[in-house]
Amino acid sequence: MSTTQTVxxxxxxxxxxxxxxxxxxxxxxxxxxxxxxxxxxYGRLCSKGSALAETLGLEDRLLVPSVHGRDTSWDAALDLxxxxxSATIAKHGPDSVAFYVSGQxxxxxxxxxxxxxxxxxxxxxxxxxxRLCMASSVAGHRRAFGSDTVPGCYEDLELADxxxxxxxxxAWCHPILYQRIAAAKERRPQMKVVLIDPRETATAxxxxxxxxxxxxxxxxxxxxxxxxxxxxxxxxxxxxxxxTTGFAQAxxxxxxxxxxxxxxxxxxxxxxLQSFFQMFSARERAVTVYSQGVNQSVxxxxxxxxxxxxxxxTGRIGKAGxxxxxxxxxxxxxxxxxxxGLANMLxxxxxxxxxxxxxxxxxxxxxxxxxxxxxxxAVDMFKAVDEGRIKALWIMATNPxxxxxxxxxxxxxxxxCPFVVVSDVxxxxxxxxxxxxxxxAATWGEKDGSVTNSERRISRQRPFLRTPADVRPDWWIIxxxxxxxxxxxxxxxxxxxxxxxxxxxxxAFENGGSRDFDIGSCAKLDPAAYEALAPFQWPRxxxxxxxxRMFANGGYFTADKKARFVPTGLAAEERxxxxxxxxxxxxxxxxxxxxxTRTGKSERLSQHYAEPFVEIHPDDAWHYRIADADLVRxxxxxxxxxxxxxxxxxxxxxxxFVPMHWNDQFASSARVDCLVPGITDAISGQPASKNVPARxxxxxxxxxxxxxxxxxxxxxxxxxxxxxxxxxxxxxxxAVAGIPPDCPAFARELLGKASDPVVYQxxxxxxxxxxxxxxxxxxxxxxxxxxxxxxxxxxxxxxxAAANPISGKRNAVLAGRPGADAIDRGATICACFGIxxxxxxxxxxxxxxxxxxxxxxxxxxxxxxxxxxxIKRIIHENAxxxxx
Ligand SMILES: Nc1nc2c(c(=O)[nH]1)N[C@H]1C(S)=C(S)[C@@H](COP(=O)(O)OP(=O)(O)OC[C@H]3O[C@@H](n4cnc5c(=O)[nH]c(N)nc54)[C@H](O)[C@@H]3O)O[C@H]1N2
Ligand SMILES: Nc1nc2c(c(=O)[nH]1)N[C@H]1C(S)=C(S)[C@@H](COP(=O)(O)OP(=O)(O)OC[C@H]3O[C@@H](n4cnc5c(=O)[nH]c(N)nc54)[C@H](O)[C@@H]3O)O[C@H]1N2
Ligand code: SF4
Ligand SMILES: [Mo]
Numbered sequence: 106m107s108t109t110q111t112v113x114x115x116x117x118x119x120x121x122x123x124x125x126x127x128x129x130x131x132x133x134x135x136x137x138x139x140x141x142x143x144x145x146x147y148g149r150l151c152s153k154g155s156a157l158a159e160t161l162g163l164e165d166r167l168l169v170p171s172v173h174g175r176d177t178s179w180d181a182a183l184d185l186x187x188x189x190x191s192a193t194i195a196k197h198g199p200d201s202v203a204f205y206v207s208g209q210x211x212x213x214x215x216x217x218x219x220x221x222x223x224x225x226x227x228x229x230x231x232x233x234x235x236r237l238c239m240a241s242s243v244a245g246h247r248r249a250f251g252s253d254t255v256p257g258c259y260e261d262l263e264l265a266d267x268x269x270x271x272x273x274x275x276a277w278c279h280p281i282l283y284q285r286i287a288a289a290k291e292r293r294p295q296m297k298v299v300l301i302d303p304r305e306t307a308t309a310x311x312x313x314x315x316x317x318x319x320x321x322x323x324x325x326x327x328x329x330x331x332x333x334x335x336x337x338x339x340x341x342x343x344x345x346x347x348x349t350t351g352f353a354q355a356x357x358x359x360x361x362x363x364x365x366x367x368x369x370x371x372x373x374x375x376x377x378l379q380s381f382f383q384m385f386s387a388r389e390r391a392v393t394v395y396s397q398g399v400n401q402s403v404x405x406x407x408x409x410x411x412x413x414x415x416x417x418x419t420g421r422i423g424k425a426g427x428x429x430x431x432x433x434x435x436x437x438x439x440x441x442x443x444x445x446g447l448a449n450m451l452x453x454x455x456x457x458x459x460x461x462x463x464x465x466x467x468x469x470x471x472x473x474x475x476x477x478x479x480x481x482x483a484v485d486m487f488k489a490v491d492e493g494r495i496k497a498l499w500i501m502a503t504n505p506x507x508x509x510x511x512x513x514x515x516x517x518x519x520x521x522c523p524f525v526v527v528s529d530v531x532x533x534x535x536x537x538x539x540x541x542x543x544x545x546a547a548t549w550g551e552k553d554g555s556v557t558n559s560e561r562r563i564s565r566q567r568p569f570l571r572t573p574a575d576v577r578p579d580w581w582i583i584x585x586x587x588x589x590x591x592x593x594x595x596x597x598x599x600x601x602x603x604x605x606x607x608x609x610x611x612x613a614f615e616n617g618g619s620r621d622f623d624i625g626s627c628a629k630l631d632p633a634a635y636e637a638l639a640p641f642q643w644p645r646x647x648x649x650x651x652x653x654r655m656f657a658n659g660g661y662f663t664a665d666k667k668a669r670f671v672p673t674g675l676a677a678e679e680r681x682x683x684x685x686x687x688x689x690x691x692x693x694x695x696x697x698x699x700x701x702t703r704t705g706k707s708e709r710l711s712q713h714y715a716e717p718f719v720e721i722h723p724d725d726a727w728h729y730r731i732a733d734a735d736l737v738r739x740x741x742x743x744x745x746x747x748x749x750x751x752x753x754x755x756x757x758x759x760x761x762f763v764p765m766h767w768n769d770q771f772a773s774s775a776r777v778d779c780l781v782p783g784i785t786d787a788i789s790g791q792p793a794s795k796n797v798p799a800r801x802x803x804x805x806x807x808x809x810x811x812x813x814x815x816x817x818x819x820x821x822x823x824x825x826x827x828x829x830x831x832x833x834x835x836x837x838x839x840a841v842a843g844i845p846p847d848c849p850a851f852a853r854e855l856l857g858k859a860s861d862p863v864v865y866q867x868x869x870x871x872x873x874x875x876x877x878x879x880x881x882x883x884x885x886x887x888x889x890x891x892x893x894x895x896x897x898x899x900x901x902x903x904x905x906a907a908a909n910p911i912s913g914k915r916n917a918v919l920a921g922r923p924g925a926d927a928i929d930r931g932a933t934i935c936a937c938f939g940i941x942x943x944x945x946x947x948x949x950x951x952x953x954x955x956x957x958x959x960x961x962x963x964x965x966x967x968x969x970x971x972x973x974x975x976i977k978r979i980i981h982e983n984a985x986x987x988x989x
Contacts, residue, residue, distance in 0.1 A: 112569035113140055115556055116154045117209070117549035118698055120433030121145055121281045122558025123154055124640065127550065127569045135161055135550070135569070143640060145259065145558055151280030152696050152710065152936045152971035157549075159707040161570065167532040167545040169575045179575065182542055183582075186499070187589030189524050190226075193497045199228035199474075203486055203495045206233045206446055207502035208435030211554030211566060213601040214579035215437070216444040216608045218501065219452055221587045222480075223445070224472030225595065229457060229480030230495070232448040234503040236483035237510075237792055239438050241400040242431035243447065244789035245409025248671050249417070251663030252621040253442055253454055256655045257392065257428035258560040258642065263289040264426030267388040269299045271323060271412065272398015272795075276307040276974040277695040279396075279432055279559075284970055287311050297384055301326070302398055303690060304720070304762060305755040310974035314380060317757055319372030320688050320796040324404050324676030326378075327411035329367035332359040333382040334418055344420030348659030348667055355414055355670035362675065370675050385415070390426035396434070397692060401795045404676035406788040411673040418670075423657035432559045439557035443622055443643075444608060448480035449790075453612040454622035469614045470595065482790035484510065484783040491518035499526040501579060502546070504700040506535040507768040510792040512778035513744055528582055531702040535769050535776070547578040554580070554601045555638070563624070564640040580604060602635035613647050621655070621662050623647075685741060685798035687725070688760040691777050692795070695971055696936055697766040705771060708830040712933035715829040715898070716838050717748040717767035717775035719801065722756040729801060734893045736804040736825055736840055739763060741780040741797055747804055747825045748775055749838075761801065765794075772827040773839075806840035808848075811894040812855055813837075813905045814885035820854060822846070832939075833906030836898065848873045848889050856885040865919040874919040881910030888921055896921030899930045899941055934979075935965035935972045945976055949983045956980070 109130050116123040124143020128136045135158045141148035170182035193201050206218055222231040235243075246253045259282065262268060268286055275283040290296045290311060300312035301323065309315045318326060334340055335356055345352050368375060385391055393416065399408040413429045421427040433439050445452040455462035457479050467475035481489055487509060489495045498519075509515045519525055519539035527540035530548040537543060550570040557563050572578075577585075580601055587596035598604050606628060613625025625647030630638070645651045661668045696710040704710040719737050721729075731737055733752040738745050739761065748763060756762060767775035784793050806824065815834040823839040830836075837855070852862055852875040862875040862885075875887040883904050888894045904918050922929060930941030940963050948962040956976050960967040966976050 110569060112567050113565075114567045114569065115436065115564040116150070116157070117436050117566070118153050119279055120435060120438055120559045121279050122436060122556060122562060122564055123150055123281055124564065125150065125154065125157065129569050143564070145560070145562065145640075146281045149281050149284060150969055152969050153698060153704060155937055155969040156704075156707045156709050159709065160703045161550055162706060163573065165531050165533065165702075165706065166548075166573070167529055167537075167543060168573050170545060171543045173541060179577070182544060183585050183589055186526050186542055187586050190497050190499075190586070191590050193524070194226060197496060199226050200230055200480075201495060202226065202228065202497045203230035203232075203481065203489070203499070205483065205486060205498065205500045205503065205505060206231060206441070208233060208235045208238065208433075208438035208441045209502045210441065210579055211437060211552060211556060211601070212440035212444060212563075212608065213554040213604040214501070214583065215441050215446050216452070216604055217580050217583040217587070217596065217598075219445050220470060220472075221583060221592070221596070223451065223476040224467065224470045224474060225587065225590070225592045227474030227476060229448050229476035229478065230486065231446065231480060232483045232486050233441055233446045234483070234505075234508060235435070235438050235441050235447060236790060237401070237508065237794070238397070238434045239400060239431070239442065240447065240482075240789040240791035241402070241405030241786055242395075242409055243442060244406040244786075245413060246431070248406070248410055249413045249668055250656070250661050251669070252661075254621045254655055254662070255431055255439075255559065255561055256423045257430050258653045259285065260653070261392050261426050261428060261430065262286050262394070265390045265392040266295065266426065267297045267299065267384060267391040269301065269385065269391065269393040270308060270312070271301045271393060271395040272400075273394055273396035273432065274302065274306040274308050274692065275394065275432075276310065277971075278434070278693050280695075280969075280971045282432065283308065283311070283974075287973075297388065299381060299384060303757050303760055307695070307974040307978070310977045314384065316371070316373055316377060316381060319370065320690065320760065321402055321404055321676065322371035322373070323399060323402075323408045324411045324673050325362070325367050325370035326373070327408070327415055328359050328362055328673050328675070329364075329371070329378065330382055330385060330415050331355065331411070331418060332362055334386060334415060335359065337386060339386045340418050341420035345418060348656075348661070349417050349670060350665070350667045351670035351672070352418070355672045358672040358674050366675055389419070389421060391421055392426065392428055392430050394430045394432055396432050398795060400791055401793060403784060403786055403793045405786040405791050405793075407671070407673045407676050410671035414670050414673065417668050423654040425654070428654070430559075436558075437556040439559065439561065440555065440563075443557060443612075448482050448486075453608070453614075454620055465615050466611070469611050472595065482785075484785055484790065484792060487511075487515045487518050488783070490522050493521075495522070497524040497526075498522055499528070500536060501528040504534050504536045504702070504768070506539070507700040507776050508765065508778060510778055510781040510783045510794060511743060512776050512781075514783075528579060533770060534700065534702060544582055545573075545576045546582065547572050547576050551576070552578055555605060557643070560642065562640050562642045565638050600632065602630065602632040605635060606630045616646075618646070619662070682798035685800050686759070687799045687801060689739065689741065689780060689797040689799035690760055690762045690795050691765050691781065691797075692762065694764050694766065697764070699766060700768050701766050701771055705830065708832050709936045709939070711829040712831065712939070713936055714764070715831070715836055716827040717746070717764065717772050718751045719748045720751050720753050720756045720762040721801075722758045722760070723752050723754060724758050725761070726750065726752040729803060731801070731803045736806060737801050738804045739780065739799055739801045741782070741799045743782060744779040746774050746777060746779060761799065767827070771829065773821075773823065773825050775827070804840070804842070806842050807845045808841045808889055808891060809893045810839045810841075810887060810889045811837070811896055811898065811901070812885065812887040813901045814856060815905070818855060822851070822854070831902045831905070833902065836902060845891075851889070852887050856887060863919065874921065876918050883907065883918060886918060897929045899933070934975050937968035938964045940965035942979065945979050946983065949980050954980060954984070
């Protein structure tokens with residue numbers, strides 16, 4: 106490309122679905138900024154979105170198809186996959202094969218995969234990582250509304266007088282929605298925010314009330330709220346009578362609850378409960394936002410319905426500033442649901458159990474078959490792989506060896522499976538190890554298609570980079586396999602535009618307003634119109650009919666057009682697990698995305714947390730004799746992991762939190778899903794990843810180490826290690842148990858055999874430090890100590906990245922901390938400008954007492970704003986310290 110090119114596309118991370126403008130300069134360098142015209146973000150991007158350009162490099166990319174680890178041609182790979190799937194089906198029937206797909210596929214990819222499995226192979230054994238993510242919301246919606254409909258839109262979050270956030274760390278996981286709420290609250294201080302989360306997350310920064318609920322206390326809480334609303338005359342009797350059924354039963358169960366039981370199940374005092382109930386009652390414009398603290402639970406579907414019941418009972422649904430709001434995780438979680446990517450759904454939001462729907466879909470596709478019963482849901486699918494019932498499995502755009510519960514068992518099942526195909530963009534993942542065939546897929550920036558965000562808005566993802574020669578888009582790969590399996594006519598698409606138009610036509614096929622998902626207006630879209638398609642919300646029927654909000658006046662998608670109340674009680678009983686007295690909670694951090702295949706490539710995003718960790722309440726830390734920065738072994742009946750202790754009051758007593766991101770590519774033993782059992786919600790089949798009985802103990806090492814080095818470390822012989830990209834290279838943390846290693850030999854191994862390190866040894870304390878140079882530039886530095894290394898990480902990284910040779914100070918760097926002439930920035934808080942906690946604290950100490958003032962003094966928080974909740978906390982803690 107010789108001139109600058111500018112392309113409007115959509116962020117490939119979370120379900121907020123922000124519009125992005127990518128600019129490719131004449132020298133091929135890429136910059137990204139928020140699209141000021143996109144209705145999701147109006148120009149803003151969070152830390153992950155802002156750093157997208159750093160994740161586009163070809164390092165770690167899977168660039169050529171391979172069979173049994175050997176590069177091969179596309180024809181050979183496709184022929185083998187098609188032949189093996191066909192032969193397996195011929196011999197063992199259609200249910201002996203399966204696809205495990207992802208909310209990170211584009212709608213067009215997803216549509217083709219679902220069509221192939223359900224209409225042509227004739228099985229419904231296609232499930233998706235959305236099973237681990239949105240299945241309980243889908244099931245709850247369908248129970249209440251008769252369809253999987255999100256009734257509201259983002260604007261409701263700004264128009265509401267009360268936003269209740271349940272099991273959602275919005276500040277870190279949907280940062281732009283968080284910022285929209287924070288800005289609305291600043292404009293209208295009467296607006297209130299309630300956070301319901303066992304942990305005091307960064308989201309608490311905007312909360313007027315934080316309910317540190319007991320794990321899985323949510324059903325009891327919202328059933329208690331329903332009882333309060335009814336008793337105090339807040340039920341909207343005319344809405345209930347006109348638009349719902351089942352109220353009497355739900356009311357009966359709710360009114361039977363005793364307050365003492367609600368307190369016991371939620372762990373909340375009567376006063377706190379009253380405050381919340383009163384807040385909710387007093388504000389008609391209320392939105393309840395919920396996410397994985399709700400969905401990922403044995404009572405996930407009941408949680409969803411307990412929330413929806415309160416909105417139905419007050420008629421607060423589908424009106425400006427009102428409604429239950431399930432926010433989706435992945436960029437195309439919604440699109441996947443629309444094409445029927447779940448094993449228990451059909452395309453275009455139709456039901457697999459409904460014979461009329463099956464006939465619609467089969468007639469539309471004119472397909473030889475149509476799956477007649479639900480297929481295997483994710484956990485059961487991998488069980489079937491393990492038991493040899495599934496003999497050929499195709500995994501696309503997901504990393505189940507890390508993200509599935511019972512991750513070790515999943516890995517073992519993959520290892521034993523006769524035929525595993527993995528379509529991915531990354532060459533080495535924990536799942537790819539088990540692939541017989543690896544298919545290189547096009548990634549963000551190369552792909553062309555569409556995604557749907559949390560508010561039902563469909564946006565285009567457009568390419569702006571040249572796709573590497575042997576890389577292909579997912580839809581193409583799927584269609585080529587389908588053709589080779591004998592389904593040429595049904596899968597001969599010229600491009601994604603044609604697939605999208607077909608998907609749109611199916612959504613409108615014999616619909617007539619009877620089904621929620623209808624984008625009939627796009628059924629005749631030609632490639633040029635598809636190319637130009639501006640973001641729009643569904644439904645958008647062929648006659649142009651559209652709406653931002655649904656159900657204000659009923660019109661549900663049940664036979665009688667009425668919504669259903671679902672009676673909910675207290676939900677889950679206590680589990681007796683004396684050997685595992687702690688509750689292990691898992692989830693996300695601000696700057697990493699899932700299994701780190703993308704964000705792990707960005708040095709900026711790898712500084713906020715550079716190691717896997719466990720958050721522990723100080724009382725538990727004391728009880729288990731664990732100090733901050735110790736290493737901790739966390740275990741359940743399934744296995745153990747080794748992570749760094751982070752002692753914090755933000756955690757509840759008896760509960761610990763470990764992020765889901767770290768895997769074998771970045772740490773020795775930190776895949777937290779190795780500890781999570783495959784226990785699921787009975788209705789949705791979604792695994793309970795947030796409430797796992799566990800125990801922990803301090804891990805005592807003989808030697809602890811920290812290193813920075815230019816090149817990626819290849820070998821770390823240690824019980825514990827974790828690597829992360831940093832400015833100028835890589836940082837490594839490790840610990841060795843048993844007999845202390847031969848330190849000089851260890852240093853040579855890590856820093857490079859040819860190097861001639863400067864050494865500093867303190868025989869009294871047993872501490873050793875090494876530094877290597879190339880022409881006066883630091884190339885590596887290693888600290889070894891009998892206790893966790895106290896050197897300043899940020900300072901060591903700054904030396905590695907220094908623009909000038911370090912001459913004259915060779916020994917000084919081994920001090921491991923800045924001299925009197927420089928400051929220690931502390932752990933990175935602002936990823937955009939690399940501002941550390943110490944710099945922010947200093948600014949606060951100098952009198953900056955608002956986030957804006959800190960921004961003015963340090964720049965922190967002035968670009969994407971994702972760190973603003975943390976800056977606010979530092980200011981708050983400083984104020985508390987002064988008050989003491
Ligand atoms: N930075 C970042 N953002 C992301 C992602 C990412 O990987 N990184 N992933 C995206 C995806 S796919 C998803 S699904 C979303 C998830 O977004 P969130 O659901 O907001 O994220 P989580 O951290 O999984 O869990 C949210 C909270 O649920 C709380 N919780 C645990 N148990 C309970 C409980 O019993 N009741 C209640 N009320 N709360 C509980 C946890 O303490 C946690 O703070 O994030 C999306 N955005
Ligand atoms: N303990 C615990 N476990 C969890 C969760 C939790 O909260 N706690 N959360 C669950 C949730 S909500 C989710 S969504 C899952 C996420 O878990 P995963 O889906 O396993 O996570 P990702 O790292 O996003 O995996 C995406 C994979 O697809 C590849 N990829 C990216 N783009 C493309 C593309 O265009 N085409 C192809 N073919 N490949 C591509 C990436 O390289 C990567 O390997 O984890 C679940 N697991
Ligand atoms: S909030 Fe951040 S991660 Fe989510 S879509 Fe927007 S920029 Fe991307
Ligand atoms: Mo998710």
